[in-house]
Amino acid sequence: MQRLAVSVLVFLLTLAAAPQGRAQTRIKDIVDVENVRENQLVGYGLVVGLAGTGDRIRNTPFTEESMQSMLERMGINIRGTEMRTQNVAAVSITATMPPFARSGSRVDVQVAALGDATSLQGGTLIASSLRALDGEIYAVAQGNVAVSGFRGQGAAASVSRGVTTSARIAGGAIIEREVPYALRSATSLKLALKNPDFATADRIAVAINRNFPGTAQVLDPATVEVAPAGAFKGGVIDLVTQVGELEIKVDQPARVVINEASGTVVMNSEVRITPVAIAQGGLTISVTETPQVSQPGPLSNGQTTVVPRTQVQVDDGNGAHLAMVNGASLQSLVSGLNTLGVSPRDLITILQAVKSAGALQAEIEVQ
Structure with a gap:
């Protein structure tokens, strides 16, 4: 674990020491375009064909009611009949509809058991509708589920790997309804920065105006508005397409990300420290x-x-013993902590203590 943490930090140092020309990033990789977004879909359905690993009907009444409703739509009335099958499981269905998806195109779906089913292995999802938050049906899902995990059990022992109550259907949903977009008639578009920053937003506007004078202005640290100037021949979509290929240097605040559960520590190259003595x-x-x-x-x-x-x-x-950590760079911080031979868990505690002492000029984010 310690070697892994040191390797990650060395890798970050290598990136920080790379030539400045390689630090350029395309604008399209750091912004989202207004109204160009995905839509979340959700549905409910039944997975059939399970080998006795489905819901126990007596424990999951919603599975029984769903089966009765499905069979009644097919002209089969089983009301009042006691069912004992364990080959059916009620599942939730989720999918992400990409922007500009057209009717007839396919998207992947994820299914997950709602009842007490132990595995969805070998099951088939029956045709189910997928809705957005507006209540409208946008897709229909059906197909054979693919489970990444497995489970085996005997009289005195069992073995399992992964999650057998969650599965995926590649291309399992067909788009039935499109989300209307009116980008062609738009006179301007807003570029939303994925990581808001004053310096980055200003550099984006400067780069755009350098190539297309008078077309960009900064509204706030998270938004740059782009509108075609009089000299630009194409529309706003053509402008945004060309703007996305421009490269700038991305600024970022100094940040240390800590995951206490796994003992992972990640720092960016902007982390700075003042001289501090550390004993571990x-x-x-x-x-x-x-x-x-x-x-x-x-x-x-x-x-x-x-x-x-x-x-x-x-x-x-x-x-x-006390060790003096001098300098103001990530290299100095890593070298000093490695001199102490600290483990990743101890590194987390030390960084939090250095921050409390006011010697770490960075934001600490604990996950």
Whole structure:
């Protein structure tokens, strides 16, 4: 784990030391265009054909009601009949409809069990409608589900990998209704920065106006408005297409991202520190139990007993020492912390302490 963290930090240092020309980024990679977005779809359906791994009907009444409704639409009335099948599972269906999707095009769908089904392996999703938040049906999903995990179970043991109650259908939904866009008639469009920043927004506007004078203005740190000037021959869509290929240097605030669950620490090249002294160490107590069996002598009236044997070791961190971390760069910070030989978990604690001491000039984001 420690080697992994050091490797990641070295990789970041390599990127930071790269030539300035390679730090240029296309505008289209750091902005979203107004009204050009995805739409989330959701639905409910039944997965059939399971090998006894579906919902238990008595525990999931909504699965039973869904089966009855489906069969009634097919002209089969089973009201009042007690069903015992475990080959059916009620599932939620989600999909993402890309911008400008046309009727007849296909999108992937994700299905997940709603009841007490143990696996969707080998199942088939029956035709189900997918709706957006406006209540309208935009797609219809159906097909064989593909489960990435597996599960095997015997009388006394079981083995599983991944999640068997979630599955995917590649191209499983067909678009039935389009989302109208009126970009061709727009006189201007707004570019929304994915990571709002004053410097980056200003550089975007400068780069656009350098190539297309008088077409861009900064509205706020997150928005740049683009409108064709009189000298530009094409429409707003042509302008945005050409603007997207322009390259600028992206500015970013100094930030340290910490994931305490996995012990991951990631810093960007803007992280700066003031000189600070750090000592790393702690108290470790190790208790080892090695009980021994004491047997009585031959022909004696003694009893066999278990004699406890306990070994206690204490490490109070006497080897820890203060280390001076000088300089104002990520290289100085990493080199100083590596000198201490800290683990990723200790690195998280040290960075938070350095921030509290006012020596870390960066924002810490804990996930």
